[in-house]
Amino acid sequence: MKGKKVTLLRQDFPFLQKKKGEKKPVYFDNACQSLRPEPVIQAINEYYRDYPGCAGRSAHRIGEEVSRAVAAARKKIARFLRVQHEEEIIFTRNTTEGINLVAQSWPWQEGDRVLISDKEHNSNLLPWLRLQKQKIIQLDVVPSTEDNQLDLNRWEEVLRQKKVRLISVGFTSNLDGVTIPAAELIKLAHDYGALVLLDGAQTVPHQQLNLAKLGVDFLAFSGHKMLGPSGTGVLYARRELLEQMNPFLLGGETVARSTYQDYTLLPPPEKFEAGLQNYAGIIGLGAAVEYLEKVGFDFIQKQEEELNSFLTAQLQQIPQLQIIGPADPRQRGGIISFYLPQISASQLALILDSSHWIMVRAGQHCVHSWFAARKIPATLRISLYFYNTREEAEIFLQALQQTLKIL
Amino acid sequence: MVCLLAFFFLALLSLFSATHRPLLKEAWLCLRRRLTLRPCETRFDEKIKARILGRVITRSPFAARFLNRYFELLSFLFFFFFLFNIFLALRGIYNYYLYGSCNGLNKEGFCLFDPHGENNQVSQLAQSCSTEPPNPEKIDFSFLENEKNSLPQTNPVSKDEIIFVGCYNCPYSRRAYPSIRQLAKKTKANLVFIHLPTKRETEYLSSYLYCLNQIAPDRFWATNDLLFQQEPTKIGDEATVRSLLQEQSWDLAAIDQCRQEEKTKNAVQDLNQALAISGIYGTPTIRINGTIFVGPKPERVYARALKK
Ligand SMILES: Cc1ncc(COP(=O)(O)O)c(C=O)c1O
Numbered sequence: 202m203k204g205k206k207v208t209l210l211r212q213d214f215p216f217l218q219k220k221k222g223e224k225k226p227v228y229f230d231n232a233c234q235s236l237r238p239e240p241v242i243q244a245i246n247e248y249y250r251d252y253p254g255c256a257g258r259s260a261h262r263i264g265e266e267v268s269r270a271v272a273a274a275r276k277k278i279a280r281f282l283r284v285q286h287e288e289e290i291i292f293t294r295n296t297t298e299g300i301n302l303v304a305q306s307w308p309w310q311e312g313d314r315v316l317i318s319d320k321e322h323n324s325n326l327l328p329w330l331r332l333q334k335q336k337i338i339q340l341d342v343v344p345s346t347e348d349n350q351l352d353l354n355r356w357e358e359v360l361r362q363k364k365v366r367l368i369s370v371g372f373t374s375n376l377d378g379v380t381i382p383a384a385e386l387i388k389l390a391h392d393y394g395a396l397v398l399l400d401g402a403q404t405v406p407h408q409q410l411n412l413a414k415l416g417v418d419f420l421a422f423s424g425h426k427m428l429g430p431s432g433t434g435v436l437y438a439r440r441e442l443l444e445q446m447n448p449f450l451l452g453g454e455t456v457a458r459s460t461y462q463d464y465t466l467l468p469p470p471e472k473f474e475a476g477l478q479n480y481a482g483i484i485g486l487g488a489a490v491e492y493l494e495k496v497g498f499d500f501i502q503k504q505e506e507e508l509n510s511f512l513t514a515q516l517q518q519i520p521q522l523q524i525i526g527p528a529d530p531r532q533r534g535g536i537i538s539f540y541l542p543q544i545s546a547s548q549l550a551l552i553l554d555s556s557h558w559i560m561v562r563a564g565q566h567c568v569h570s571w572f573a574a575r576k577i578p579a580t581l582r583i584s585l586y587f588y589n590t591r592e593e594a595e596i597f598l599q600a601l602q603q604t605l606k607i608l
Numbered sequence: 609m610v611c612l613l614a615f616f617f618l619a620l621l622s623l624f625s626a627t628h629r630p631l632l633k634e635a636w637l638c639l640r641r642r643l644t645l646r647p648c649e650t651r652f653d654e655k656i657k658a659r660i661l662g663r664v665i666t667r668s669p670f671a672a673r674f675l676n677r678y679f680e681l682l683s684f685l686f687f688f689f690f691l692f693n694i695f696l697a698l699r700g701i702y703n704y705y706l707y708g709s710c711n712g713l714n715k716e717g718f719c720l721f722d723p724h725g726e727n728n729q730v731s732q733l734a735q736s737c738s739t740e741p742p743n744p745e746k747i748d749f750s751f752l753e754n755e756k757n758s759l760p761q762t763n764p765v766s767k768d769e770i771i772f773v774g775c776y777n778c779p780y781s782r783r784a785y786p787s788i789r790q791l792a793k794k795t796k797a798n799l800v801f802i803h804l805p806t807k808r809e810t811e812y813l814s815s816y817l818y819c820l821n822q823i824a825p826d827r828f829w830a831t832n833d834l835l836f837q838q839e840p841t842k843i844g845d846e847a848t849v850r851s852l853l854q855e856q857s858w859d860l861a862a863i864d865q866c867r868q869e870e871k872t873k874n875a876v877q878d879l880n881q882a883l884a885i886s887g888i889y890g891t892p893t894i895r896i897n898g899t900i901f902v903g904p905k906p907e908r909v910y911a912r913a914l915k916k
Contacts, residue, residue: 551662553662555659555663606669
């Protein structure tokens with residue numbers, strides 16, 4: 202039954218139908234970008250073909266149509282995240298932009314302190330490092346446990362000792378797939394008067410969230426990791442927080458009125474969406490959300506968990522192979538990141554690609570700080586999504602064994 | 609760096625040999641990839657190695673293992689092989705510039721700029737008494753010392769000398785003749801013309817030419833140019849040539865009388881004998897100030913030889 206569903210779903214993805222000789226693509230790099238199903242591609246095409254206009258500023262009919270479509274996408278995303286107010290959804294280009302938006306727009310006050318974990322993606326490290334260098338904030342890094350999990354006690358200890366303004370932390374790590382106990386962390390933070398920004402790049406595509414219940418203050422994520430078009434993203438922020446923030450990009454679409462001396466900003470979300478927006482992308486993202494809801498997160502999680510368990514069990518039999526993070530695959534979502542001493546992960550990834558058209562990622566996955574501290578050169582990362590199959594996993598394992606024999 | 613060098617070398621090599629072209633394309637792709645490669649991800653050499661291994665591994669794991677183990681050594685060997693090839697290629701260009709042949713003066717062999725090797729082609733003599741294979745280095749023009757005075761010349765006082773041994777109905781002589789004439793005119797070098805009948809049907813022309821030059825050396829060259837412009841088949845037909853001479857207001861009676869003279873017969877015979885033992889095996893054979901060119905060369909080559 203489940204197998205049949207995957208087979209059907211796979212038919213929606215044009216890339217999965219491709220062939221190079223006898224080889225079919227094995228796409229295991231979903232943490233970077235997912236593939237896109239036909240309805241998303243169609244939505245983008247429809248915009249360009251049928252109503253390729255500007256939203257908001259133009260009164261002609263296609264302009265209105267774009268405005269309606271963008272508003273509908275915003276609504277879909279708000280509903281998808283169980284957010285009460287649509288205006289709390291701000292369209293960005295990606296997770297990185299969302300985090301930078303908060304970092305650059307928050308009214309920081311002297312002595313403000315920000316906490317991050319020790320395994321943040323560069324996108325959730327560099328914006329804070331810059332503010333620290335500019336002496337705008339103080340930044341502390343809270344270490345994870347031995348197996349890369351978040352230790353609430355350590356966070357509480359820091360929160361108790363220091364006055365913290367914001368915690369900005371990866372909800373699910375792209376390095377090892379570990380999802381943090383966000384609800385507990387948020388509660389803890391709020392108890393100590395701190396705000397919480399979650400980097401949801403690897404979470405939103407894989408689990409159903411209820412932001413109203415979660416109580417998170419900010420959540421940034423990317424559309425392209427959840428079937429959406431490249432270069433689309435969302436920043437969710439509570440309305441009262443958005444009202445306190447000063448956008449870091451100003452221009453067309455952000456103001457209600459301007460004179461040579463002054464300007465009056467529009468309310469959120471407009472004041473944060475400066476200039477002409479990626480309408481096709483936003484509309485495509487709306488279609489992606491709709492598609493994901495149809496697939497259902499129960500199915501997605503089950504599918505990823507099963508495949509991860511199978512792959513983990515097989516990989517663990519390879520001598521010296523080290524999987525990063527918890528041994529239990531159920532704690533690693535769709536990600537398996539591993540390395541073999543003496544063997545170059547990038548070499549391995551390149552050979553897998555050229556010999557079997559298997560796409561995995563090798564490197565430090567933009568978490569250089571974590572690797573530098575542990576002196577591990579790189580890992581090979583498999584990142585799964587619901588359309589990956591057992592058959593693909595078997596192809597991967599067989600190709601890996603074959604390659605290891607010659608290296 | 610490696611890809612840049614490889615691309616550069618292969619670009620040159622592929623001018624000369626089609627087999628290098630697919631490699632060139634690959635090098636170009638590598639170069640392009642190199643330029644867009646994100647430095648934190650993979651190194652170029654690693655990428656190339658993996659691409660090769662990836663292709664080999666599915667066919668022969670053994671070969672893939674071997675390649676992996678000796679990759680550095682093999683790439684060095686290839687690199688030196690490329691260097692050697694580039695040296696050959698550059699030498700080819702240099703030779704072509706100097707001699708109109710990639711392989712050196714009067715040397716045959718493939719040359720991209722002259723794919724059919726026409727710059728080395730001659731119309732071979734119909735029969736030769738020599739049993740030796742044709743060899744440009746064995747050509748000896750010393751017979752000219754005795755014969756020169758009776759041969760047509762454009763400017764005997766010049767110290768620059770071009771000797772053109774050619775045949776009127778041979779394609780390669782016909783190709784070289786106009787540029788040689790042009791060159792002699794421009795530089796005032798002394799052009800000496802020798803008719804070498806590679807085809808039997810033009811043998812009869814020897815005595816005519818001798819007599820034309822004896823009767824009116826100043827009018828000889830205009831007629832000679834005209835003969836080279838005739839359709840090759842017409843040259844073999846004595847009657848056609850005679851009427852041509854007549855059209856050019858030559859006195860056929862005087863020519864016929866000259867042709868009957870013993871002196872003419874001896875001169876023609878002497879020249880033919882001298883040519884037969886000169887080692888000249890085809891036309892055109894051209895000597896410019898001591899350098900011998902067998903086959904029609906680009907004009908630039910003749911001009912350079914004259915300047916030396
Ligand atoms: C955990 C995490 N945060 C942030 C990012 C950055 O996402 P983007 O490049 O879409 O801004 C990624 C991308 O891989 C990620 O995995």
